Amino acid sequence: xxxxxxxxxxxxxxxxAETVAVPxxxxxxxxxxxxxxxxxxxxxxxxxxxxxxxxxxxxxTYMSCPVHSSVSGTVTAVSDMLLANGKSCKAVEIACDGLxxxxxxxxxxxxxxxxSLVKAVxxxxxxxxxxxxFPTHVKLDYDESKxxxxxxxxxxxxxxxxxxxxxxxxxxxxxxxxxxxxxxxxLLGIESVYIxxxxxxxxxxxxxxxxxxxxxxxxxxxLKASYPQGAEKVIAFNATGRIxxxxxxxxxxxxxxxxxxxxGFINSYLETGMPLVERRLTIDGDAVKTPCNVRAPxxxxxxxxxxxxxxxxxxxxxLISGGPMMGMCVxxxxxxxxxxxxxxxxxxxxxxxxxxxxxxxxTNCIRCGRCIGACPVGLMPAELERAYDRGDRAALNKxxxxxxxxxxxxxxxxxxxxxxxxxxxxxxxxxxxx
Amino acid sequence: xxxxxxxxSPHIRDxxxxxxxxxxxxxxxxxALIASAVIFGGRALMLTGFCIxxxxxxxxxxxxxxxxPNSTGDLSAAVTGxxxxxxxxxxxxYWMAAIGTFVAIVITKQLFGGxxxxxxxxxxxxxxxxxxxxPSAMSQWAVPFYDANAIVTQPxxxxxxxxxxxxxxxxxxxxxxxxxxxxxLLLGGCYLAAMKIITPHAPIAFIGTVFVFSTLAxxxxxYQILSxxxxxxxxxxxxxYVTTPITSKGKVIFGIGCGIITCVxxxxxxxxxxxxxSILLMNIVTPYIDMFTxxxxxxxxxxxxxxxxxxx
Numbered sequence: 086x087x088x089x090x091x092x093x094x095x096x097x098x099x100x101x102a103e104t105v106a107v108p109x110x111x112x113x114x115x116x117x118x119x120x121x122x123x124x125x126x127x128x129x130x131x132x133x134x135x136x137x138x139x140x141x142x143x144x145x146t147y148m149s150c151p152v153h154s155s156v157s158g159t160v161t162a163v164s165d166m167l168l169a170n171g172k173s174c175k176a177v178e179i180a181c182d183g184l185x186x187x188x189x190x191x192x193x194x195x196x197x198x199x200x201s202l203v204k205a206v207x208x209x210x211x212x213x214x215x216x217x218x219f220p221t222h223v224k225l226d227y228d229e230s231k232x233x234x235x236x237x238x239x240x241x242x243x244x245x246x247x248x249x250x251x252x253x254x255x256x257x258x259x260x261x262x263x264x265x266x267x268x269x270x271x272l273l274g275i276e277s278v279y280i281x282x283x284x285x286x287x288x289x290x291x292x293x294x295x296x297x298x299x300x301x302x303x304x305x306x307x308l309k310a311s312y313p314q315g316a317e318k319v320i321a322f323n324a325t326g327r328i329x330x331x332x333x334x335x336x337x338x339x340x341x342x343x344x345x346x347x348x349g350f351i352n353s354y355l356e357t358g359m360p361l362v363e364r365r366l367t368i369d370g371d372a373v374k375t376p377c378n379v380r381a382p383x384x385x386x387x388x389x390x391x392x393x394x395x396x397x398x399x400x401x402x403x404l405i406s407g408g409p410m411m412g413m414c415v416x417x418x419x420x421x422x423x424x425x426x427x428x429x430x431x432x433x434x435x436x437x438x439x440x441x442x443x444x445x446x447x448t449n450c451i452r453c454g455r456c457i458g459a460c461p462v463g464l465m466p467a468e469l470e471r472a473y474d475r476g477d478r479a480a481l482n483k484x485x486x487x488x489x490x491x492x493x494x495x496x497x498x499x500x501x502x503x504x505x506x507x508x509x510x511x512x513x514x515x516x517x518x519x
Numbered sequence: 520x521x522x523x524x525x526x527x528s529p530h531i532r533d534x535x536x537x538x539x540x541x542x543x544x545x546x547x548x549x550x551a552l553i554a555s556a557v558i559f560g561g562r563a564l565m566l567t568g569f570c571i572x573x574x575x576x577x578x579x580x581x582x583x584x585x586x587x588p589n590s591t592g593d594l595s596a597a598v599t600g601x602x603x604x605x606x607x608x609x610x611x612x613y614w615m616a617a618i619g620t621f622v623a624i625v626i627t628k629q630l631f632g633g634x635x636x637x638x639x640x641x642x643x644x645x646x647x648x649x650x651x652x653x654p655s656a657m658s659q660w661a662v663p664f665y666d667a668n669a670i671v672t673q674p675x676x677x678x679x680x681x682x683x684x685x686x687x688x689x690x691x692x693x694x695x696x697x698x699x700x701x702x703x704l705l706l707g708g709c710y711l712a713a714m715k716i717i718t719p720h721a722p723i724a725f726i727g728t729v730f731v732f733s734t735l736a737x738x739x740x741x742y743q744i745l746s747x748x749x750x751x752x753x754x755x756x757x758x759x760y761v762t763t764p765i766t767s768k769g770k771v772i773f774g775i776g777c778g779i780i781t782c783v784x785x786x787x788x789x790x791x792x793x794x795x796x797s798i799l800l801m802n803i804v805t806p807y808i809d810m811f812t813x814x815x816x817x818x819x820x821x822x823x824x825x826x827x828x829x830x831x
Contacts, residue, residue, distance in 0.1 A: 088817060093531075246531070318818065330818040403524045414525040432530075448537045448593050449635035454765040455535075463817040467765065485816040493529030500535040501635075507527040 088319050090311030091459045091494045093246050093410070095285050099367050100249045104257060104378040107393055109183050113156050113384030115141055116166055118174035119423040120212035121219045122148035127175050133160045136188035138359050141177050150220040151210045154179065155362035155382035157186040169406070169413050169420075176421070179384070193358040199229070202272045209354040210361040210424070215240060215251075215315070215344035216407055218425040221351070224343075225273070227336045234341050237270060238324045239280040241289065241345035242308055242315035245408025248428040250365045253378050254346045255282070255289040258353075262345055263296055265352030270302070275341065278303045279324040285310040312410060313492040317342050319461050331488060346427070361424055368394050370430035372401045381422050387429060388418040396431060405430040410493045448501045456495035456505055462488045466495035466505040473512035481516040489513060537634075541594035543716045547707035548601050548755065554690050554700035558663045559609040563696045567604040569613055573620040574600030581629040595634045599623050602642035605697020605751055606795070607649070610659045610670060618652070619645040639802040640762045643795050650795075660693035676746040678791050687745035698751040701744075708754035717758040720770035721777075725753035728778025736786055748794035749781065762802040769805075769812035776801045 118124035125142030129135060135154045143151040158181040166176035194205035207222035227234065239262075243251040255262060270278055280297075282290050284307050297303040306324055308314050318329045320342065327338045335342050350361060362383055369376040374395040381390055391398055398418055405412040406420075406429055415429070456466035465484060472480035486509065495505035555563040578596035582589050590596075603619050623645030628637045650657045662673050673693045676682035686692050690700025698704075711717045729749055730740040743749070757763060757777055764773050777797045784793025815821065 322817075328818045331816075331820045401523065403526075403530065405530055409528075409530040411528050412530065413528065414523065414530075416523055416525050418523070448590070449633060451537055451540070451595075451635050451760045452765050453540065453760045457765060457814065461817075463814050463819075465765070465814060468813075484813075485819040488816050488819060491528070496529050497531065498533050498535070500533075500537050500540050502532060502536065504527070506529060510527070 088322055088461050089459055089463070089494075090309070090314060090319070090461060091498055092310075093244075093312045093497070095310065096246045096369075097249050097252070097285070098247075099369055099376045099378055100252055100286075102249070102253075102377045104253050104365050104380050106380045107382075107385070107390060109156060109181055109185055110382065110385045110389050112161070112178060112180055112386070113382060114164075114166070114176050114178045114386070114421040115152060115154065115384035116168065116174055116176045116421065116423055117142045117152055118168060118172070119152060119218065119383070119425060120150050121217060122146065122150070122223075124174045125149065125152050127163050127177055129160050129163070129177060131160055131162055134158075135160060135179060136186045138191035138362060139188040140190065140360075142175070148220060148223055150207055150212055150222065151360075153210050153360040153362050154188070155384050156181040157184050157188075158182045169415070187359075191358045191360070193356060194354070196268075196272065196355055199225070199272055202269075205355065206351060208360070209351070211347065211350060211354070212361075212424055213344055214346040214350065214364075214425065214427065216411070216425055216427060221343070221347060224336075224341065225269075232336050233339055234273060234336060235276045235339045236325050236341070237266070237273075237275045237278045238320055238340060238342045239266060239278065239345050239348060240315055240317070240320050240342055241280060241282045241286075242320055243286070244283060244310070244312045244314040244316075245410050245412075245428075247369045247430055248367050248408050250367045250378060250427045251345050252286055252289055253365060254349050255286075256292065258349045259292050259296060261352045262349045263293075265348040265350075265355075266303075268352065268355060269343070269348065273341070276302060279306050280304070280345075281306045281308050281314075281320050281324055283308050283310040283314055312494065313461055313490070316461060316490055316492060318490070331485070364422060364424065364426055366390070366422065366426055367428035368396075368431075369428065370405070370432045372396055372431035372433045383424060384421045386419045386421055387415065390422070390429070391418065391431065400433055401431045403432045405432070410497065411491065447503060450501055450503055453500060455498040455500065459494040459498045461492060461494065462490065464489060464495075464509075466509060469512055470503065470505055470508045473508050473515060476515075478516055481512050486512050486516050537593045537595070540716055541598050543711060543714050544598050544755070545594065545601060547710045547716075548598075548605070548697070550703035550706045551605065551697045551700055551751070552601075554703040555605075555609075555696045558690055558699060559661060559665070559696055560667065562667070563609050566607065566609060566611065566613070566616060566696065567601060570604035570607075570616050570620055571597050571600035573617045574603070574624050577621055577624040578629070581625055581633075585629065587633070590633060593634060596624055596628075599628070599641045599645075602697075602755060603645045605755075606642060606646040606695050606748070608657060608659050608661065608694075609696045610661050610672075611649075611653075611656055615649060615653055615656060619649045622648045635761055637761055638805075639799055640756050640759050643756060643799050643802070647795050647799060662693055663691045663699075675791065676742075677785070680742070682742075682746065684741065684745065687742070692746075694746075695748065695751075698748045701750045704750040704754055708750075711754070711758070717754075718767060718770065720767050721757040721763060721774040722753040724771045724774025725749070725757050725777045725781075728775045729781055732779060732782040733786075736782065738786065743782070743785070747785075747792050752777070752781075752794040752798055756798050757801075762805060764805055764808045764812060766809070766812045766814055769808045772808050772812065773801050773805065776804070 123146035623641035627641040733743040734740040780797035
C-alpha cells in the first residue's frame, strides 16, 4: 500500500540562506495564546520590568504551556488581541531597553527521567514547532503502563514549498538536533529512531547519515519529495508502515512524532535553560526583495521583520503565515511573531507564483477524479462537496469527513478550480453540528 | 495602504484547467481526424468542423436563454461536436448533423444542468437518436478514397467480415468517419494517457473484454476489436469523466460491462454494432457503480450497519 501525494514545485530559494539574527526591536507584543489549548493568564502588569526568559504568563490547565519574555524592558500594556482563528486573548506589550539582560529564572533544568523531562519541557514553553502548536509536554506525558513507544519519528520532511527553516535547523544545528534525539531516546527508552527527510534535501540527508554512521537504532529515511509528506499520519506510515486509525493518537500505535526544530529546541533548553523565546523564520515570496532566514524574537512585529528585508510593505497583496498550501492569511502587517510560525510569505498584487494560477474562474465539477487521486487519506473530495452542498450529514460522516487534515491537495489539483479544501473545512464543522 | 487579501488555503493551484483538459482531448482526436481526411477526403474535415461549430452555437444559445454565464470557453462543446462527427458516416447531410448536435448539447447536456451534470455521454445520445431517426442515411458507408461525384458504398467490415487486419489497423475501410483508423485512435489514446488526462483502466478493460469474449464465443477476437467503434468508444467515450465511474475499480467494471454488452449486441442482436448502446447502458448504471466502489479512507473505521441490524 502507498499513500497518495502530489508533486509541488519546491521553490526553496532560501535553502542556502544562513539564518541571520535580527536586531532587538523597539517593542514586542507577546500573545498569551500561541499553542493549542488553554491560553495563559498574564503574570505581569503594566510598569513591571521584565528580562529575557522571564515567565510572562502561565496556566494551570494541563493542555497548555507557559509564555516567556523574549526581550528585556518594561511592560507598557496588557491588552486584548485578535488571533488568526477569530478568538481573542490577552497580550503583553513590552518596550525593549535593548540590553537583553537574561533573567535569573534561566537555569538549566535537572533532567534524570521521563517525569523530569516532561516537567522541564512544560516549563520551557515548548509546543510543536511544525505549525500545529500541540504542547510538547502533553505529547511526551503518555502513560507508560498502557503505552509502549518503540519508534521516535523526527519529522524533517518540510514538504511545503518555500519554507526552509527546518532545513536550516538541520544544517546549522545538526549536533544539537542529534543530541536532543539521543536524550529523548534515552530518557523515554525508545528503541528505534527514524529521521524522515525529503529527497530534495540531499545535503541534510548526507549530513545526518554521516553523523549517525555506525550507531544502532537510528535510521535516516530518504522520503519522496511529495506533498503532504510531513503530515503526521503520512510520515508515520511511511516510516513504520503503521496506520494511525480514526480517533487514535500516534502513541496508541507505539509512535512518537516530533518536529526537527522542536527536538533542536529541547536540546538547547536542556543545556542552557533558555525557554522558547525566538523562532527561525523563512521570509520569502515575490514581494520580498531579499528572501532570507531570520532568527526573530517572539512578539516582534511582522512589519519590523519585513522592513529588514527591504520589502515594500505597501505593495503586499497577500501575506501568508506558513506555507502556501496550509498557511493562514495575515490580515495585519503588525501581527506579532508567535511560537508556531516557521515562515512568512509576502506576495504582490496580482498574486503571481511564477506560472501557478492562483485565482481563476470556477467551472462545474467534471468528475475527473483528480482530487480522489490526490487525497493522502483516501477521501473523496468531489463526493464530500456534493454531500455538503445538499446538507447531508449522514453522507458526510459515512465519507469520513472527520479524517480530512486540510492539506489542500484536492483544491490544488482541481482543474475546475473548485474550493474543495474550504468546503471540507465547512463540512467538518457542519457534520458535527446539531 | 491597500488592505491585505485574506482567503482560505491553499494559496496556490495547479495550472491545469477544465479547458486545458478539453484541449488535450481535441489534440488527441486530431490523428484520427487527419486519417479520416486522408481516407474520406475533405468532406470529413467539413463535417467535423460543422459539428464543432453547431455544438458551440447550441451551447451559447442555451447559455443565453438560460441566463447562464458563457460556457463555450471550457471547450467541452467542441469535444462533443468532434466526437459526434466521428460517429457519423462521411456522406451524412449537414442538416442531420445539426440535429445530432442539438440532441447532444441541448437535450442531453444543457437540459440536465450543463457540463458535469449530464448522465449520459452527449455524443453517444446524439448518434443513437440520428441512427434511429435516419437509419438509411446513417448506414451509407462510403468506400475509402471515394469519388465525390459517384459515391460507392460498401457494408462495414463488421458486417462483411472480410477485411484484412492491416486495412482495419490503418483504417482503409468503410465506417464512421472517425472510427476507422485503429492506429490513429491508439496514438491519441497514448497521448491522453501520457498527459495523465485519462487512466488506461476503462479502455483496456473494454478492449480486453471484447477480445476475450469474442474468442470464447468462437469469433475472431482481433477482428472484433479492430473493426467498428470499439477503439473510438473505448478510448474516447468510455473515458469521459462526467459519465463514467470516478474510481479506478469502477472504471474497470465499466469497461468490462461495455465489452460484454458490445459483444452480446454484435453477435446475437439484429443491430450490427453495439458500442454506442453499451456505453449508454453503462452510463446509466454509473451512479450505482460509483456507490459500490467508494474508496475507503485510510485509517477509517467503518461500522457494519447491516449485520448489526440482523443480530437484533
